[in-house]
Amino acid sequence: MSARLTGDETALWKAAARTLDANWTGTSTAASPGLYPHQWSWDSAFISLGLARHRRDRAEAELLSLFRGQWANGMLPHIVFNTRLARRAFFPGPELWHSERHPDAPRGVHTSGLTQPPLQALVALRLHECATDGDSSRAFLARLYPLLTAQHRYLAQARDIGSDGLIAICHPWESGLDNSPAWDRPLGALRLPPTAYAPAQRPHTLPNGEDYDRYVRLVALMRHAGYRRTYLRDDHPFAVEDPLVNAIYLASTHALAEIATLIGADPAPHRDQAQRIHHAILDHLWDPETGCFRARDLRDDRLLPVVTVGAFGPLLDPELPSPIVRNLVDLLLSARFAGAAGYPVPTCDIQAPAFDRGGYWRGPTWVSTNWLVWYGALGHGLPVIADLIYGSTMRLVRQSGFREFFDPFDGTGRGSHDYAWSAALVLDLLS
Numbered sequence: 001m002s003a004r005l006t007g008d009e010t011a012l013w014k015a016a017a018r019t020l021d022a023n024w025t026g027t028s029t030a031a032s033p034g035l036y037p038h039q040w041s042w043d044s045a046f047i048s049l050g051l052a053r054h055r056r057d058r059a060e061a062e063l064l065s066l067f068r069g070q071w072a073n074g075m076l077p078h079i080v081f082n083t084r085l086a087r088r089a090f091f092p093g094p095e096l097w098h099s100e101r102h103p104d105a106p107r108g109v110h111t112s113g114l115t116q117p118p119l120q121a122l123v124a125l126r127l128h129e130c131a132t133d134g135d136s137s138r139a140f141l142a143r144l145y146p147l148l149t150a151q152h153r154y155l156a157q158a159r160d161i162g163s164d165g166l167i168a169i170c171h172p173w174e175s176g177l178d179n180s181p182a183w184d185r186p187l188g189a190l191r192l193p194p195t196a197y198a199p200a201q202r203p204h205t206l207p208n209g210e211d212y213d214r215y216v217r218l219v220a221l222m223r224h225a226g227y228r229r230t231y232l233r234d235d236h237p238f239a240v241e242d243p244l245v246n247a248i249y250l251a252s253t254h255a256l257a258e259i260a261t262l263i264g265a266d267p268a269p270h271r272d273q274a275q276r277i278h279h280a281i282l283d284h285l286w287d288p289e290t291g292c293f294r295a296r297d298l299r300d301d302r303l304l305p306v307v308t309v310g311a312f313g314p315l316l317d318p319e320l321p322s323p324i325v326r327n328l329v330d331l332l333l334s335a336r337f338a339g340a341a342g343y344p345v346p347t348c349d350i351q352a353p354a355f356d357r358g359g360y361w362r363g364p365t366w367v368s369t370n371w372l373v374w375y376g377a378l379g380h381g382l383p384v385i386a387d388l389i390y391g392s393t394m395r396l397v398r399q400s401g402f403r404e405f406f407d408p409f410d411g412t413g414r415g416s417h418d419y420a421w422s423a424a425l426v427l428d429l430l431s
């Protein structure tokens, strides 16, 4: 803990550390006690950032534990199941995915068959930057590097469905922003076979039953096709290029180049790849008419209408042209986002018809997306934006605790309590 923290901040720091301790399972961190008892991919990356400030050994263990679930084709699954828990501890559990029947899936561990935003390389580099023992930290990076490059190779080979340098999500869960209104149109266009699975019983009521049913049916299609690359490219009905997912992919590709340099490997292929992603984000996801980034539906080659917090993802691109940075700052401060929210950043444009202040990823503020925009703003030397988001995030957790998500107008906490990434990212912000 840093000596410069105020009394209030020290109390918050200790509460966050206690939350991470309580969610520690012995080998990794449960995303939230009760609701999400397993290890999720991008949660694990965020959590590792917090652990790095509190229990360095656990930060490394967390990432290594996640990569135990990596498939032989490089795919890093979005859930690694805790096998010590009852099979019914979470729906959908291992029985939806049948990873054990897939030749590429690891033995002795059950996983999902989808992935999530590839934050791990960015996080691994940040872990190194805050390490006190440089040699041991470099040894950790050297151990992780082949796993990270395999993860990125899978994305470039299997998920560049549009052949344009970007990666596509094949399921809303892969975005991490499950029920974002950005996916309403492609989800609504699906003609899906019925499923044997009943809609899940969830402690909070969102996303609604109909959406949830579609999520499960989309998984069934992928599973029946053996999660095959050619099926995903040619036949799978849901394929969307999202600006937040691709900006994370880009930032992690830059991080991979730096990690390569640190451990004496060749950074050039990662640098080339980063250039390709940078240009593709601008060419395919920037809408000059409305001055914002939007997701692209590859199945009808159109930009999706709703503007979400994902529009600010490209701030993670260190080479984002400054006129576009200014556009994003104006949009962020406008009445569509921070200008009308007491506790920014809402996850959907407040003026969009789909905006819902209590609707999970359809409007509420989340600590994870706040952290990403804060980090991007710092990278572009935007202290006013970074301070605004820092202040709003601190007020949220002080007022409502480490909740899963928050009302963007009055800061009311919603969803799960003791949500691990909310605690972890506060530790990172305070450090």
Ligand code: 9WN
Pocket (backbone or CB within 6 Å): 031, 032, 036, 040, 041, 042, 043, 173, 176, 177, 178
């Ligand atoms: C589906 C674990 C995960 C997060 C996602 C969040 C939520 C799961 C769910 O919880 O998703 O994978 O059941 O809704 O949307 O971002 O990784 O915390």
